[in-house]
Amino acid sequence: MADLLTLSNVSKAFGGVHAIDDFSLSLPEGAIQGLIGPNGAGKTTIFNTITGIYRADAGEIRFAGEDITAVQPHQAAQKGIARTFQNIRLFGNLSVLENVVIACNMHAGYHLADALLRLPAYRRAKAEAEEKARGFLEIVGLQDKAGERAASLPYGHQRKLEIARAMATGPRLLLLDEPAAGMNAEESRELVDFIFRLREQFAVTVLLIEHHMDVVTNLCERCTVLNFGRTLASGSMEEIRKNPEVVAAYLGGDEA
Amino acid sequence: MLNAFQEGVVVVVCVNLIAVLGMSVLTGFTRLFSFGNAGFMSIGAYTAAICSVQLRLPFPLAVLCGAAMAGFIAFLLGSLTIRLRGDYFLISCLGFGECVRVLFNYTKGLTGGANGYSGIPYRTTAAVAFFCAVLAFVIAWNFIHSKYGQSLSAIRENEVAAAANGIDVVRCKKMSFVFSAIYAGWAGGLYAHYLRHITPALFNLGKSSELIITTVLGGLGSLTGSVLGTLVVQLLPEFFRGLAEYRMLFYGIAVVLVILVRPAGLYGYREFSITGAVRFVRRLGKGDGQDG
Numbered sequence: 001m002a003d004l005l006t007l008s009n010v011s012k013a014f015g016g017v018h019a020i021d022d023f024s025l026s027l028p029e030g031a032i033q034g035l036i037g038p039n040g041a042g043k044t045t046i047f048n049t050i051t052g053i054y055r056a057d058a059g060e061i062r063f064a065g066e067d068i069t070a071v072q073p074h075q076a077a078q079k080g081i082a083r084t085f086q087n088i089r090l091f092g093n094l095s096v097l098e099n100v101v102i103a104c105n106m107h108a109g110y111h112l113a114d115a116l117l118r119l120p121a122y123r124r125a126k127a128e129a130e131e132k133a134r135g136f137l138e139i140v141g142l143q144d145k146a147g148e149r150a151a152s153l154p155y156g157h158q159r160k161l162e163i164a165r166a167m168a169t170g171p172r173l174l175l176l177d178e179p180a181a182g183m184n185a186e187e188s189r190e191l192v193d194f195i196f197r198l199r200e201q202f203a204v205t206v207l208l209i210e211h212h213m214d215v216v217t218n219l220c221e222r223c224t225v226l227n228f229g230r231t232l233a234s235g236s237m238e239e240i241r242k243n244p245e246v247v248a249a250y251l252g253g254d255e256a
Numbered sequence: 257m258l259n260a261f262q263e264g265v266v267v268v269v270c271v272n273l274i275a276v277l278g279m280s281v282l283t284g285f286t287r288l289f290s291f292g293n294a295g296f297m298s299i300g301a302y303t304a305a306i307c308s309v310q311l312r313l314p315f316p317l318a319v320l321c322g323a324a325m326a327g328f329i330a331f332l333l334g335s336l337t338i339r340l341r342g343d344y345f346l347i348s349c350l351g352f353g354e355c356v357r358v359l360f361n362y363t364k365g366l367t368g369g370a371n372g373y374s375g376i377p378y379r380t381t382a383a384v385a386f387f388c389a390v391l392a393f394v395i396a397w398n399f400i401h402s403k404y405g406q407s408l409s410a411i412r413e414n415e416v417a418a419a420a421n422g423i424d425v426v427r428c429k430k431m432s433f434v435f436s437a438i439y440a441g442w443a444g445g446l447y448a449h450y451l452r453h454i455t456p457a458l459f460n461l462g463k464s465s466e467l468i469i470t471t472v473l474g475g476l477g478s479l480t481g482s483v484l485g486t487l488v489v490q491l492l493p494e495f496f497r498g499l500a501e502y503r504m505l506f507y508g509i510a511v512v513l514v515i516l517v518r519p520a521g522l523y524g525y526r527e528f529s530i531t532g533a534v535r536f537v538r539r540l541g542k543g544d545g546q547d548g
């Protein structure tokens with residue numbers, strides 16, 4: 001299978017901190033791949049560099065064959081990369097539905113004049129966006145909360161809403177930054193099923209940062225372990241678990 | 257139908273409402289503060305006046321030119337300043353507004369300088385002003401509820417998340433800035449054709465502050481709130497004539513109180529709707545309406 005995303009020798013430093021250092025990764029289309037590593041290893045920085053929030057100091061990032069090393073965040077989204085955030089970033093004062101509608105708007109085909117004059121093209125596209133958004137709320141089971149303020153939702157629902165919003169942009173690649181954070185074992189299991197269903201239904205490729213090892217083990221075919229911004233190990237879950245360096249640096253404590 | 261005093265009140269309320277609606281889109285929905293919108297009003301007023309008097313353009317076209325000129329200048333200014341962080345952007349707008357005022361003071365040949373520009377025909381009747389205000393409200397409403405307006409709210413709520421959902425933050429902010437300038441210019445053009453004589457001092461920093469204060473009082477993120485705010489700020493001094501000199505003092509106190517007691521403003525982050533009002537009254541009737 002062709003690689004959807006490749007990072008080649010990407011580096012990013014903040015002052016003296018080498019957050020990611022000569023990092024490479026390739027992600028085949030249709031895969032669900034894990035990215036794990038201790039706190040401060042540089043996992044979130046990799047997401048931020050892929051999505052254009054940070055500009056890589058060195059190296060190249062390619063997405064679907066195209067060089068995206070220097071894109072702006074909104075361009076990354078338009079090219080088909082969606083993400084969630086480790087510290088949830090919703091449009092807090094807006095309704096749950098509006099949060100998803102805004103993501104659907106990326107594909108709404110009407111112009112300023114249509115909107116200002118309320119022409120049929122605008123009304124049609126607006127109704128479509130709303131219907132599509134309701135569909136995504138249903139997928140994450142939040143259809144009954146459509147009218148509520150996003151910030152008023154409980155934490156678990158906020159995470160689901162963020163995934164619904166990301167999926168509503170119609171991505172080819174979904175980056176999930178610790179989706180199971182704060183979830184109990186039962187909720188984590190549901191999340192695993194849910195992510196499998198997303199891949200089935202939308203043919204989306206997933207790169208996932210996660211500290212819950214059971215989630216990673218159940219979901220991912222392959223996994224990359226990061227330490228101090230460098231790849232410590234990469235391979236199938238089986239290989240990772242047997243890798244003595246990984247066990248020493250990361251898994252050591254909680255696998256025992 | 258209306259006497260001269262009533263006619264004047266209607267015109268002043270409607271003209272200010274148009275400028276405030278522009279401010280509301282910029283500040284209430286995008287969370288960008290501009291202390292320079294009086295500058296755009298004055299660009300609109302002078303452009304429209306000159307188009308009317310010197311170029312003898314018909315009134316609607318003159319006002320349109322004023323609005324377009326304000327929008328064009330905002331586009332240029334915004335290209336330079338919109339990337340600045342919020343507080344720096346605010347200061348740059350403040351500087352811009354004062355620059356415009358001083359510039360009009362010194363270009364005597366074109367604008368009449370500090371003595372003002374006179375001989376503008378009287379065209380902004382109460383009916384015209386009211387029609388424009390309704391039109392401005394409808395257009396702003398459509399804009400805010402379209403994907404463009406929703407993008408602005410998204411930017412206000414979380415810039416990083418907005419960009420991650422495909423919104424070009426810089427472009428949308430600039431659009432919001434130009435929108436507010438066009439509205440200010442529109443208001444200025446109408447105002448010139450009501451006053452018949454305009455001076456640069458009419459559009460000073462005090463006027464810019466008044467626009468912001470009205471928007472904050474009415475409620476950020478609410479167009480109907482802006483209507484309410486404009487009515488309060490423009491009408492109260494008419495009822496308390498003797499206190500007119502102190503109006504800025506009262507606004508100042510009112511804003512401090514609002515920010516302390518009701519940070520969202522009189523009517524923030526929601527729009528007035530008939531069905532909502534009916535529900536509210538019903539709830540009051542049942543005696544459990546404490547959360548309003």
Ligand SMILES: Nc1ncnc2c1ncn2[C@@H]1O[C@H](COP(=O)(O)OP(=O)(O)OP(=O)(O)O)[C@@H](O)[C@H]1O
Binds near residue numbers: 042045
């Ligand atoms: N904007 C920034 N400015 C300065 N330093 C940063 C910035 N972003 C990240 N860093 C640093 O880069 C390193 C990697 O951070 P990053 O957030 O990528 O880690 P992480 O692997 O996601 O950790 P965690 O598991 O805690 O989320 C850390 O040392 C962090 O302090």
Ligand SMILES: [Mg+2]
Binds near residue numbers: 086
């Ligand atoms: Mg992180």
